Amino acid sequence: MKRLYFLLILIFCHHTISAQWHQTNGPGGGVISSFASVGNNLFVATSFGAIGSYGAGVFLSTNNGSTWTPKSVGLASSGIFTLLADGSNLYAGTDGDLFKTTNNGNSWSQVNNGIPTPYIISMIISGTSIFAGTADSGIYVSNNNGNSWSSVNIGIANPQVWAFA
Amino acid sequence: MNGTEIYAGVYGVGVYKSVNNGVSWSLTNNGITNTNFSKIWINGQDIFVGTYDGVFLLK
Numbered sequence: 001m002k003r004l005y006f007l008l009i010l011i012f013c014h015h016t017i018s019a020q021w022h023q024t025n026g027p028g029g030g031v032i033s034s035f036a037s038v039g040n041n042l043f044v045a046t047s048f049g050a051i052g053s054y055g056a057g058v059f060l061s062t063n064n065g066s067t068w069t070p071k072s073v074g075l076a077s078s079g080i081f082t083l084l085a086d087g088s089n090l091y092a093g094t095d096g097d098l099f100k101t102t103n104n105g106n107s108w109s110q111v112n113n114g115i116p117t118p119y120i121i122s123m124i125i126s127g128t129s130i131f132a133g134t135a136d137s138g139i140y141v142s143n144n145n146g147n148s149w150s151s152v153n154i155g156i157a158n159p160q161v162w163a164f165a
Numbered sequence: 166m167n168g169t170e171i172y173a174g175v176y177g178v179g180v181y182k183s184v185n186n187g188v189s190w191s192l193t194n195n196g197i198t199n200t201n202f203s204k205i206w207i208n209g210q211d212i213f214v215g216t217y218d219g220v221f222l223l224k
Contacts, residue, residue, distance in 0.1 A: 021180075021196035021214070021221040032215025035206035042208060044220060064211060065222050 024065025029056025036083035038090055041104055043071070045080035045092060054079030058092055060105055071105025084123035086130060091146060093120025098132060100146050114149035115140050124164035133161025167207050174202030174214055197221055 030046030033055070037043070041062055046055025057072030058080055072078060077094035084091040092099045092108065098120045099108040112118045115132070122133035130142045131152075138153035139161055153159070166172075171183045172193075179194035180202070194200065201217035212223040 019223060021194070021223050023196070023198060024213075024220045024222055026219055028219065031201075031217045032203050032220060035204055035208075035213060035215060037206075037208045042206075042213075044215060065213070065220055 024061070025067055026065075027056065027059035027068040027070075030078075031055060033081050034083040036085040036090060038085045038088060038104060043083055043085075043090060043105065044068075045083050047079050047081050049078075054095070058083070058105055071101075072108075073106070074108035075099055076110075081121040082123050084125060084130065086125050086145070089145060091123060091130070091132075093118075093123055093132060095119050095135075098146070111142075111146035112149075113147060114142075114151075122161055122163050131164060133164060135160055167210075167212060172205050172207075172212065174205050176200070176202055180205070180214055193223075 027044060030049040032044050033047035034045040041060055043058060043060050045058050049055045055078055057070060057075055057078040059068040060071045061068050075092065077096050079095045080092050082093040088102060090101050098111050098115065098118050100111045101108045117137055119135040120132050121135050124131050128143060130146060132140045136159055138151060138156050138159040140149040141152045142149045169184060171187060173181045175181060177200055179192045179197065179200050181190040182193045183190045199216040199218045202214055204215035206213045214221045
């Protein structure tokens with residue numbers, strides 16, 4: 001009986017003190033620039049790869065990182081700087097376009113309307129408004145699920161918008 | 166943040182964790198093989214870190 005207690009204590013201690021990081025099976029191909037969750041689906045984006053190159057696009061895991069599936073068909077760039085989930089919609093900001101998928105990344109469509117130079121590096125959602133921060137032209141807002149965008153830069157001194165909160 | 170826990174990824178060093186609102190931090194790198202961090206993501210009870218070479222999950 002003493003031996004059993006000892007084993008149980010060991011197991012308990014092991015469980016409480018051994019939480020550690022485990023490398024998931026990927027995704028390879030670049031710097032992880034962004035995460036987004038759509039239900040139980042976990043998306044990550046890669047921005048840069050090797051020196052002088054862009055990353056490998058967007059990946060989806062449905063099993064907490066055990067496997068990753070590329071979801072970049074239709075994305076014109078593999079340099080993805082930001083992801084934003086809005087319900088079942090997912091947005092991907094790249095160095096040349098803003099894209100949207102409504103089917104978990106199986107296909108993407110451009111949603112740049114109103115953004116002349118869409119180098120999108122940050123996004124946030126507030127209520128029903130979606131905000132996109134760019135590398136060179138400040139902040140844009142959409143109130144119709146990305147169908148059109150308008151500039152909202154009053155009071156913004158620098159057009160390079162890296163983060164929202 | 167995850168409940169009362171705050172995680173901070175420091176590029177080139179590791180992931181720090183605070184359980185007292187940032188008063189003190191402890192390094193929690195056990196299992197991490199790439200400390201070039203770019204993002205931390207909390208999804209329910211799962212904590213992920215994104216690095217320059219893949220994704221790590223704390224479990």
